[in-house]
Amino acid sequence: MKRVLFLCLTLAVFACARPSLQFATERIEAGKRLGLQLIFPLQELPENRGEIAFIPQNGFTLIGIDSTDQIIRPGFDDMFESFFGGGGNRAGYKARIYTFNLKAPKKTGRYNAGQITMVINEQKRVIANEIYATIQRSYDEDALDVTLKPSKTTIYEGEQISVTLGFHTYENFEGNLQATDMNTGDDFIVHRNDMSNMKFEPVENAVREMQASTKFAWLSPTKSGNLQVPPFKFKYTKRGEPKVVEEKKQMGSMSFSSRSVRQESVEAEASTQPIALNVKPLPTEGKPENFSGMVGNYSFKAEFDRTELKVGEAMTLSINIKGDGLPGSISDPQLPDFSDFRSVPPENNISKKITGNKVVTTKSIRVFLYPKKKGEFTIPEIKYTWFNPSKKKYETAVAGPWNIVVEKGDNNAETVFQSPVAATGPAAVKKQEIESLGNDIRFIHNMDGATDKPAPYKALWYWILLLATIPFYFIVTFAVFRKRKNSNNAALVRKGKANKQLKARFASANAALSKGDAKALYAALENGLVDYLSDLTNAEFKGMTRLQMKQELENRGVAPETITAINCWLEKCAFARFAPVNPTAEEQKQMLKDVESLCENLGDLK
Numbered sequence: 001m002k003r004v005l006f007l008c009l010t011l012a013v014f015a016c017a018r019p020s021l022q023f024a025t026e027r028i029e030a031g032k033r034l035g036l037q038l039i040f041p042l043q044e045l046p047e048n049r050g051e052i053a054f055i056p057q058n059g060f061t062l063i064g065i066d067s068t069d070q071i072i073r074p075g076f077d078d079m080f081e082s083f084f085g086g087g088g089n090r091a092g093y094k095a096r097i098y099t100f101n102l103k104a105p106k107k108t109g110r111y112n113a114g115q116i117t118m119v120i121n122e123q124k125r126v127i128a129n130e131i132y133a134t135i136q137r138s139y140d141e142d143a144l145d146v147t148l149k150p151s152k153t154t155i156y157e158g159e160q161i162s163v164t165l166g167f168h169t170y171e172n173f174e175g176n177l178q179a180t181d182m183n184t185g186d187d188f189i190v191h192r193n194d195m196s197n198m199k200f201e202p203v204e205n206a207v208r209e210m211q212a213s214t215k216f217a218w219l220s221p222t223k224s225g226n227l228q229v230p231p232f233k234f235k236y237t238k239r240g241e242p243k244v245v246e247e248k249k250q251m252g253s254m255s256f257s258s259r260s261v262r263q264e265s266v267e268a269e270a271s272t273q274p275i276a277l278n279v280k281p282l283p284t285e286g287k288p289e290n291f292s293g294m295v296g297n298y299s300f301k302a303e304f305d306r307t308e309l310k311v312g313e314a315m316t317l318s319i320n321i322k323g324d325g326l327p328g329s330i331s332d333p334q335l336p337d338f339s340d341f342r343s344v345p346p347e348n349n350i351s352k353k354i355t356g357n358k359v360v361t362t363k364s365i366r367v368f369l370y371p372k373k374k375g376e377f378t379i380p381e382i383k384y385t386w387f388n389p390s391k392k393k394y395e396t397a398v399a400g401p402w403n404i405v406v407e408k409g410d411n412n413a414e415t416v417f418q419s420p421v422a423a424t425g426p427a428a429v430k431k432q433e434i435e436s437l438g439n440d441i442r443f444i445h446n447m448d449g450a451t452d453k454p455a456p457y458k459a460l461w462y463w464i465l466l467l468a469t470i471p472f473y474f475i476v477t478f479a480v481f482r483k484r485k486n487s488n489n490a491a492l493v494r495k496g497k498a499n500k501q502l503k504a505r506f507a508s509a510n511a512a513l514s515k516g517d518a519k520a521l522y523a524a525l526e527n528g529l530v531d532y533l534s535d536l537t538n539a540e541f542k543g544m545t546r547l548q549m550k551q552e553l554e555n556r557g558v559a560p561e562t563i564t565a566i567n568c569w570l571e572k573c574a575f576a577r578f579a580p581v582n583p584t585a586e587e588q589k590q591m592l593k594d595v596e597s598l599c600e601n602l603g604d605l606k
Helices: 002-015 077-083 413-418 431-438 460-488 490-496 498-515 518-537 546-555 560-578 585-600
Strands: 020-023 033-041 049-056 061-072 093-103 109-112 114-120 123-128 132-136 144-150 154-156 161-169 173-181 188-192 210-221 225-229 233-239 243-251 254-262 265-271 275-280 291-295 298-304 308-310 315-323 341-343 347-355 358-371 375-379 382-388 393-399 402-407
Touching: 033 061, 049 061, 049 093, 144 210, 144 233, 144 265, 144 275, 298 382, 298 393, 315 382, 498 518, 498 585, 518 560, 518 585, 546 560, 560 585
Parallel strands: 154 275, 291 382, 308 402
Antiparallel strands: 020 033, 033 093, 049 114, 061 093, 109 132, 114 123, 144 161, 161 210, 173 233, 188 210, 225 275, 233 265, 243 254, 298 315, 315 358, 341 358, 347 358, 375 402, 382 393
């Protein structure tokens, strides 16, 4: 029975003995060598044959051609060996194997490697055409590419540029993407974009590759020279090199062997290339004296709500400045002399919004003026100057002048103090009436039964109480004076409310944590820490660079380790807000506790 089965298998092998193609490796990796084998049965080889050639295409490179004669046996040799007891003749046929040693292109995807030709009867004939191969990324290479591209590399000091962050994942990428360093340095004013909506999409003509990109931030350099944005660093998980594991099992008189390929996950790191920027100083030629310091495309508008009013009434000067320079920062214009008017501290409101490819900052100023007296007054024009980098020149916008007419008011202070005040009490009593009243005067008589008591001022307790009121008066006076003085001290009032404001901010952070909103949590922590520093010191830390913030805290005598901790937590909050992945719930809770502990240690900051 065994001999009959062996004969049938031998006849089947010879019947299927045809030229065939196969790759020597199961996996073809980009940029690596590979072998393409043409298996030609000897009985099928043409007699009048000549040179055989391989014509590569699509980036494949031919390194060399080898040939050898072998006996080709079916892929179930082990079955034959175990079934027939081994050592016997196995079915097979003689063939010539042409091995084309190639080098794969560095790009991944499915490509036509080329064609094989052979000279037969002095004519070149195509033996194999359109030999497709799937190129995969090598496991020892990175599974993630990260890029950071600026919109411009040569800019002016204070000019705004955008940087685009891009990700490209390959088939051996497994996930767990986390940002470990996304610091832009100390030489820039930065507005970061929220990347929570960034989506990965398949790469065209690439197997299991994804890509995503978004504008990460908008930067404005604070000084000129050769500046650099340091590399952004990330960590992730990828599949490691495959490992072949062989196992042999014995079942009675039969033995089986199996081979499996195992791959383990490994941690890897990826980083962007540093960005080199050439920052030019602003030109001195044509620079006006009242230059605002703003660089970009700006608009300026100033107007009064009225130009005719009365003494005691107020008029409002509204100023609106809008531009795409420093994100979140606009300098004030130089205001004219308002000595003929009484004014109160102006109201300022700054907002920023992403419009097109720029961060546009808007500043609104309202100045309230009360005329001191009647008359006609002229308020000079207000100028605002900025440098336009696209036009490479300074531009100036002018508003005014304004003619103000002030009339006498209904409750004019001059009239009130110069006119005599009319008597408002009862009419004066005439002499005759006094005489008439004198006839009706009743004499005062002593009351019967009245006890003779000593006067209160003759008692000791009277003088004790009287003297005790003197220090009490001074204590109350000092307390009232101190309260009025403190209420006029905006810095002290702001510091007094710092802890109350901090509790409200942490309440918002806890609410975001309970909802699972990581972006809102880290935004509340970052803004809360910056606002708390501002409340304690009465210095606006918003809009400062990390270097400016460090210098400000050092000037106030803050310990270096505390400054390092503040900067570290601000960076961590920024990473968590703008990285394309969310930290775990435990990491969020721990960061909330750490920031609360840090703020408790800042209570004595001056």
